[in-house]
Amino acid sequence: MSCRTVASFISLFLATTAAVQAQTELGNFSNVARGGVATTFVTDFQAIGINPANLGRNDNARVAFTIGEVGVGVGSQALTRTQLRKFIEDSGEELNMAQKQEMARTFTSDNVLNLNVDATPVAFSVVLPMVGSFAFSSRQRVTTHLGLNKNTAELLWLGKDAPIYPANFNPATAPLVSEVLEGTSIQMAAYNEYNLAYGRQVLSLPAFVLSVGAGYRYIQGVGVVDVRSKDGQLEAYSALSPQFNVDYGSVVNNPSFNLQKDTDKLLQPVGRGHGYDVGIAAEVGKKLRLGASVTDIGQMTWEGNLLTANDQKLKRLRSNGADSYEFFSELADIFASGTDSLFQYKPAQERKASLPTKFRAGAGIRVGSRLEVGADVTMPLNDVAGNIPAAFYGVALDVKPLSWIRLSTGVTSGAGYGMGIPVGFAIATKVYELGFGTRDLRGLLSDERPYASVAMGTLRFKIGTVK
Template sequence: MNFSRFAAGLGLVVATATTGHAQNELSNFTATGRGGVATTFASDYQSIGINPANLGRIGGATVAFTIGEVGAGAASQSLTRPQLRRFITDTNQPLTAAEKQALATAFNSNNALNVNADATTLALAVQLPVIGGVAISNRVRTAGHVGLNKNAADILFLGKDAPIYTSTAAGNVPLVSEALAGTELQFAVLNEFNLAWGTRLVDLPLFQLSAGAGYRYIQGVGIVDIRVRPGDLRAYTSMSPVFDIDYGNLVNNPSFNLKTGSGLQPVGKGHGFDVGLAAEVGKAVRLGLAVTDIGQMTWTGNLLTANDQKLKRLKSSGVGSYNFIKEAAEIFASGTDSLFQYQTGQDRRADLPTKLRAGAGVRLSEYFEVGLDVTMPLNRVAGNLPSPFVGAGLDYKPVKWLRLSSGLTGGAGYGFSVPLGFTLVTSFYEAGISTRDVAGLVTSEHPYFSAAAGFLRFKLGGKSQ
């Protein structure tokens, strides 16, 4: 497989539509400033994918809408800040022998690289009498995760000179599932159209309970999902024509469902659902519970799968430049020098990255709110969290026109983080910029580059929150 424009394609997806394992809040600049703590904070259309029951709250804006809320992040628990930065800024720079050795060591980690980029292109929420709150949105989510064992990291950067090949030169060649056990390489791009609804079920003076549900129609733009366990290899890819992949002789196979064309032509489709509850106790305490991304995707276009097999020796010297996505995909996917022998297929079903969210918050006034969040992955698929997320967040308005957000968060493959966000607030307009981790922008170890922004968020009628 020739991924000659893989990285360019990814950039095109993010730029025209706008993904670590993914969390849903990077396109929500207010939640990003709290590190993703949002289960009780989120309101109006920002409740989509977090807790649709929050749409049943009474007292918020009658109409809220936005155009173009975007965010992106890249983090590593094993790379240094200069190493991670060069993968972002120096993609055409070749690797020296010393750099290849250093990266082979650094990528021997179950969280060597997590990247994601989300974008809400358009969203609208309306409060209707009797019915409750209704919201719609279009959002593109991209997510990637790289976790490699020592053999996989050596092969990736040293190629044919990796030590595993020397130790097996006598002919005792292991299976891929033995040599690469613990390796994960995942990437997904989803274009989704959301509809959510929330309504109040109980309305007492000191207790209110709301319920909500959400539905999304999902177009699959691309996926790479490679997971290796002892005795078990699971690997498949399905990529849109926007990635400009050359499948060679595979296109002549009658079982290969070739998709051609231009733009974000989908190669898969699916349906997802969210359900949630939200309670308000007294005048200050808020509680939330939700399950998100229930459902499945069916991938059909340009689908390739691989089964367990003897470890192949590469012909090349491995990744030779900082264009990591392109070159890693050529080695682990179906290129002329791939580790795996892929077969064509007609369709493959995959679960969505289902998550359980629970949160508690205290809204002391319209100027100050604090909250705790826990998000747990309910399955292990491309795009889900590798581990539970735990966070504490706060919103504080030192003056009426400025809201500051921060907190402490950990888990989800990103380690300990200190988020920060700034939002300009008026009675009808909000604009802001935020990051998931202030320290990760500048520290050498455990770097985390992230930013989210929105400049066209409007809230009309009612009492904005």
């Protein structure tokens, strides 16, 4: 495997960020405008992946569809906005030893970098009387999380001069890599999904309506890199599509290596999986809404171009560490199976990994036809590549100064991004909707803990109403 595997992976994602100029964690501009608060707000196809039970609500359209909603976000709890821009733009500025030491201190954080890319080429929903509501969507997701402990940050920026290496360093008595990297997390994953969801009412009383729903998704794994050390346990593996153009060298001759060769396919997966969502939603009176769901239940099976690494004693690096803001190549040299890697990767036939399962709960209140307020909490139920690194909390509101204009805002916290103030604008008539939103206005303007995000869509339609 080329020593630039991880670099290629990150660089591709950052190139996508620069090209799309958008952000979303949940894949549509309405949810981003509320900062991800969505459990009681979403209807129609928007309920996919959030709470499929909302498909059973009375305010769904008979038919609804959207084309080409997309978003991207990149942020850091450790870097300044100026530093983050330099890393993305890669000015080529060479750093001296003092600057590299400063970078090592800055990168000592469990939230150095978070990146999310989410695109929905097409989604639609339809209500069938006496049967229930069905929804379908095609979706592409990319998630990246980078957190480094002090040792890892110093190895990245100082290389062989890192303090972990004493003057009399002896490889025979060196600590295990798992000890050196304790608390480090380098996680990147890319998926292509096909979602199907169903919801319907199961109880309808004058002051109480109850709906249930379920969803299924078939997932194609485009690529994954997962390197983590926690409580003395090391996990390190990767599986990347041939589109990443990785040079695996002599490992292709190993009979245990399931080589996936490049084809004419636009997207060639190296993993497959099945995911499930379940949810429940209630309407109490005409104002109060409640909802809860568990999403992304299931697992992925990675089998193409799969490489894994076991724990071993720390070896001394040969490089001087990253010499410029383009640190991705050095990151790859250390954690991929290049000539200066800390690991010895070996081919494997199959690796199963749980999907990023989450629990979501929310409550909302409608005040007339012009104002709706909601609160959400989302908890990660496992620690895998692609999941949010911490719990998310948020309060949001939609207000309509005119019947066809919707303004959204709120306050959110967690999920690796700190506090956020989302804002959004939409033109929303009974049949057509367009809009845009940013997850955190503060993150766009502040130099500390920057978070740049925006999501947009222009082709969302609704036809008919459910009585």
